[in-house]
Amino acid sequence: MAQKVLQYERFISDVLQKDLQRVLEQRDGVFEKISQYLQLKNTIQSLQESGSKELKTEVDLGCNFYIQAHVEDSSRIFVAVGYGFFVEMTYTEALRFIDKKTSQLTTFSEVLTKDSAKIKANIRLVLEGLRELQGLTDLPETPSREVW
Numbered sequence: 585m586a587q588k589v590l591q592y593e594r595f596i597s598d599v600l601q602k603d604l605q606r607v608l609e610q611r612d613g614v615f616e617k618i619s620q621y622l623q624l625k626n627t628i629q630s631l632q633e634s635g636s637k638e639l640k641t642e643v644d645l646g647c648n649f650y651i652q653a654h655v656e657d658s659s660r661i662f663v664a665v666g667y668g669f670f671v672e673m674t675y676t677e678a679l680r681f682i683d684k685k686t687s688q689l690t691t692f693s694e695v696l697t698k699d700s701a702k703i704k705a706n707i708r709l710v711l712e713g714l715r716e717l718q719g720l721t722d723l724p725e726t727p728s729r730e731v732w
Contacts, residue, residue, distance in 0.1 A: 585717060592714050596707055604703040611696040618689045624663070625682045628675050631658060 631639070639658040642650040662670040663678050665685075673681065 589714060589717055592710055592717075596710055600703055600707045600710065604700060604707070607696055607700045607703060611693055611700065614689050614693045614696065618686050618693070621682050621686050621689070625679060625686075628661070628678055628682075632675050 637657050637659060639655040641653050641655070643653045644650055660672050660674055661678055663673050663681060665671050665681070671681075
């Protein structure tokens with residue numbers, strides 16, 4: 585029985601927890617992309633409201649090294665569409681693309697959230713099986729007191 589317990593514990597730590605960590609990191613990456621697209625959307629909307637064609641900005645060259653840039657005609661922008669490709673778009677095209685892309689990314693993040701919930705449920709199931717194998721009883725619930 586001790587061998588079986590060790591096998592289940594290894595399965596939890598080697599497989600399930602690593603899968604959970606991978607899914608949560610992937611979901612965090614998706615949230616970061618959504619945040620970047622929404623930031624771009626806000627920037628585009630503020631550029632549209634200003635109505636000015638010229639733009640002065642700071643550009644990150646890497647390693648937090650910034651230079652000032654002057655754009656004479658900012659009516660078209662380049663948008664990262666994925667896989668390292670950039671497409672030149674007008675403001676309205678970019679806003680349409682951003683809405684579709686954030687919708688797609690939100691759907692993907694929901695799938696990842698469901699996957700993480702399934703993995704957590706599997707971890708809980710294996711832990712319950714281990715508890716039964718070892719003959720442990722549930723810890724008594726401590727009575728909670730009302731705060732209000």
